[in-house]
Amino acid sequence: MSRSPSLPERPRLDLDPDMSPDERLEALREHFEEVIQVNAKLEEQLDTAQKRREALTGEVDSLERENRTLKSSSLYVATAEEVLDDGIVIKQHGNNQEVLTENAAGIDEELEAGDRVAIDDSFGIQAILDPETDARAQAMQIDQSPKVTYEDIGGLEEQVQEVVETVEDPLSDPAQFKTVGIEPPSGVLLHGPPGTGKTMLAKAVANETDATFIKMAGSELVQKFIGEGAKLVRDLFELASEHEPAVIFIDEIDAIASKRTESKTSGDAEVQRTMMQLLSEMDGFEERGNIRIIAATNRFDMLDRAILRPGRFDRLIEVPEPDWNGREAILQIHTEDMNLGDDVELGTIANKTEGFTGAELSSLATEAGMFAIRAERTEITMSDFDDALQKVSEEDNTNGTPIAFA
The missing domain is CATH 1.10.8.60 (Helicase, Ruva Protein; domain 3)
Structure with missing residues (x-):
């Protein structure tokens, strides 16, 4: 532990009564200079002491935070399965243990079945957590619209009209479909050789509509671990439902929707699981509201028949080489x-x-x-x-x- 610096000696003034006025003035001048020097040393020591105090204060605050962290218990993530009158059934993540705990004071009115919550060692609910959404899904949401318009696409007038009827009209004027008495188309599949304008059509839709636009490549849904791809698909559609009206664009959809085979490899099985989740989400469009899907592929012949049936893709639009x-x-x-x-x-x-x-x-x-x-x-x-x-x-x-x- 460092010691405090010693204080400088206090200057003293001894005036001889027999001094002449000039000698007395000179003695006062010398005394004043000594006082100035001592004052400068004291100010330097004070400044050093203040800096030392600030450093010690910061160290104390850090130690107090660390001490509180060590004393506090960790919280665990769980899901509220049921909200009852006399308690809440929660399932802890990791071990799937179900526990009936008391209603949480202060948040019981906000808590609903399915909410993610933080619990302590006694299974008491401490806070309601935000819904779990994969960060990769959020990164696929386009914040700035592309600058491509329909005028920038040449030779595809018929295809543009079909895309507008399938994607834009149900989002901008859904009442006309109710008047006619039909359900609006839920999705459109663009297929044709590379470079014919399929992606540009999707960019034009993103620019022309006010809907949330979510773009992904089919290869991004192919994940290494079991269930990861299906979870990402589910999170993408949940993100779209939270920001509807929304348009989901899947480029190179043949990466996950190719024809199913008898292959027993784990990689092919995981791709098929991801496709099953995609089919399930597409079938739920009526319940999901104002969500439309656009997909594009260069290999139409590789797609599984299950994804091509009406109700999933109501319009199969060929984008051919231009005449x-x-x-x-x-x-x-x-x-x-x-x-x-x-x-x-x-x-x-x-x-x-x-x-x-x-x-x-x-x-x-x-x-x-x-x-x-x-x-x-x-x-x-x-x-x-x-x-x-x-x-x-x-x-x-x-x-x-x-x-x-x-």
Whole structure:
């Protein structure tokens, strides 16, 4: 333990009565300087003492918190199974032990069956906990809408109309379905080759509607441990029901909804359990209210028949490769902000790009711009598009189908 620093000696003033006025003044001046020096030392010692006191106060507070933590007992998580007049039946997590405990003072009116609660060693309920929701599910909720609109999607007018009728209309005007006397469609499945605009359609829905948009990839639902994937699916739909109206978008749904086989491996069995949970949640749409689901896949032939039946996906929308009109519309969209030369004919480019998808046409426009930059020009000419097409032809030596390029 450190000792307190010793105080400086107090200066004293002894004046001789026989001193002259000048000598007396000089003695007073010297005494004043000594007082100033002693005062400075005392202020320094006081400042040090205050800092030491603050450090000791913080250490005492930390020790008191640690002491309270050591003295207090841990709380355990349980679920209130039944709320009775004379008590509450709780089930402790981990050992599934059921106990009848007394009503909790102060929170018995708020407590409902199914609530998660914190209990002490005597099984007394200390607090009501928030519902358990997987953090991974919350991370899939999109807070900012994408900037994609229906005008940014070319050549898919029919598909856009069907998506609007299936997803948007039931959320924005459900009364018209009641007037007609039909149940609104609950889900739509988009299928077609890669790069044809399936994900862009989902982004446009997220932008055009005020509903909560939850996006996930099918591979994210494939988990390692038993029950993890099914729990994540359940949490996702609970999150949607808490924020309805809501739209759930599952990209690459074939990752968990492929045809069931006789495989006995634990991995395949877990994927099938996850799919069973997904089917169960989709069947509960009528009870869940304003929730719609959109799914997309490149492998429609791999999907299990159970997920394709009406009531789960009421609309199966094919998103094919664009025809000539579609290719021209897509090129117009992607070249709208480009500085095109007078010789550029989008119709001619559309003729030369048969078999191209929307993503490949977007890359083609970008590649043409790169050729213009390489030539140190700000205007993109028809020759730049021809060079870009030539590059694609040289890179593709398989079956004549265009490939996406960077």
